Amino acid sequence: MAECFDVIRGKTLMVTLNIEVTPLDFEQLTTNSMEGGSHWLKQQDRFEIVSPSQFGVVPVATSKYLHWCETYASVMLCRAFLDNQQHGCFVAWDIAAMEYVICTNYPGPFKDKK
Secondary structure (H helix, E strand, O other), X not given: OEEEEEOOOOEXXXXXXXXXXXXXXXXXXXXXXXXXXXXXXXXXXXXXXOOOOOOOOOOOOOOOEEEEEOOHHHHHHHHHHHHHOOOOEEEEEEOOOOEEEEEEOOOHHHHHHO
């Protein structure tokens, strides 16, 4: 449920959206996908924490897959999809790419290549 403030009427409106996101939608919402791993450790400084973390750092090295999104709206839809598929995720900002990155164990486009 989302809240919107109606300037004309001076009150808050509640909006509920039910959107089904498919694996193909997830792939189309992301701009790039790569496998995670220890090779990301040397680039750790390019990532900033967006979502609360028990890790203290962005888990790019321990996540199986990384998926980049251009907008936060895309991130929200991807996170809803991942939650529905029982895949946890962590969101960070990639300073080098100037995009959000979702760290997860969901393979996305890699699913069919393995």
